[in-house]
Amino acid sequence: ASSPVRRWVLTISVATITATAAWYGAGLKYRQEFSQEHRKLVEASSLEKVQQLEKMRTKLVRQRSELQSKVDRLLAKS
The missing domain is CATH 1.10.287 (Helix Hairpins)
Incomplete structure (x- = not known):
């Protein structure tokens, strides 16, 4: 056992x-x-690099705006 x-x-x-x-x-x-x-x-070629960087920038801008709206909501609650 x-x-x-x-x-x-x-x-x-x-x-x-x-x-x-x-x-x-x-x-x-x-x-x-x-x-x-x-x-x-x-x-990637230069054109592809620019396109990839633009996609990345768009994604980062979207994330920044989402985070900013969350911060604004938290500040409004306090």
Whole structure:
């Protein structure tokens, strides 16, 4: 018969290994996506680079306006 302590140690060990693997996998995926985006930007022509930068700017402006509206709502509440 296994003791409760041994069962807890095994459970915690498996959970720790699973969490570590998920964290490592997410980091690996992020680095891979970043490398692909960087490679696309390096290999792109000047026109493509300008188009990509315009898309990125549009996305960032949208994010900024969303964040600004959230800040304005928070300030209005206080």
